[in-house]
Amino acid sequence: MDQYRVFGNPIKHSRSPYIHQAFAKETAQELTYQTQLIELDAFEQDIKAFARAGGKGGNVTVPFKEQALALCDQVSKRASLAGAVNTLSFRDGQILGDNTDGIGLVKDLLANKVPLKNSRILLIGAGGAAKGVVLPLLEQQPQQLMIANRTLSKAEQICQLVSDGRLTCCTFEQTNNYDFDVIINATSASLDGHLPAIPEKVIAGAEVCYDMVYAKQLTPFLLWAKEAGANKVIDGLGMLVAQAAESFNIWRGVMPSTDEVLQQLRADLT
Incomplete structure (x- = not known):
């Protein structure tokens, strides 16, 4: 099964696994999505290890978005301007970066x-x-x-x-x-x-x-x-869900609906 992760430090609080698993269910995509805590000096080695192990892609959160940009073989124009990458794709031995914020x-x-x-x-x-x-x-x-x-x-x-x-x-x-x-x-x-x-x-x-x-x-x-x-x-809760949907589309070639996920996250906040 295709594997995706969100990388950060701290990372426990991330809602990304819930969001992407809901997207996968809605769009009938077979994948797993988990969090991964990365030590501050281990970003490059951990990302490359995940890619070598067959990982398909991942999201990057604080404090690694700038490091992610430097790690990529190719980046989108919007990621280049931002000076930061939040979406990684691993294809044909290369690391591709984008910014969906x-x-x-x-x-x-x-x-x-x-x-x-x-x-x-x-x-x-x-x-x-x-x-x-x-x-x-x-x-x-x-x-x-x-x-x-x-x-x-x-x-x-x-x-x-x-x-x-x-x-x-x-x-x-x-x-x-x-x-x-x-x-x-x-x-x-x-x-x-x-x-x-x-x-x-x-x-x-x-x-x-x-x-x-x-x-x-x-x-x-x-x-x-x-x-x-x-x-x-x-x-910015809707922005969180919408940028995740963009990442999902980059990886899977299908754009999920965001309404139900957003409603559930909003309910969880109250």
Whole structure:
């Protein structure tokens, strides 16, 4: 039976085995999917050992996404821009890498009926999570995609790499000079109970605020956005499921439905 895994450290908390096993059942695919804890200095040797043993592919989570990129023989354009790989495929002795985070985000936004075409989008943060979603967001033809970051030079590096007239950047404080329809938090601030230093006026004027992380309750960012007056707030659970479906499609050539899995995960959180 074909074997897949998710590699990370820590890894116990991962919902990926449940998600992919549900996808396999729905699509009648014969496979197993398990977690594998990798020691911080053993990523390359463990991945290659799994591939040699007949593994077909895997997902990569923190803190190994950048190492995964360096390990690959071929990578997709979106993974190259992100500087990170979350989906590995082992074929003909080669390691292929992709990054499905961005398309997962876009699919979840569209599933929540968030208009992206001709919209003004603010992306908060310029780390790996932000880099991974820039190209898929631009493919939706927004009017503007602005990256705001505390350190402006990091946002400027992304703009230089992509070189698209709709893509601009600014500091957190400078967002006060603009209006946005959709605001996406790509920082990890919510995981630490913190908020990005965006003026509340900017948040209040948005139609939709999206946090790429999720929790049992509203994340600190989404709670703040809701209290500030944002019309709609969405967490990243749907993105998690949608990016997993993209990985599954890369491996198996079939796109699973995400609705039932997402509903079950949401129920498990409450």
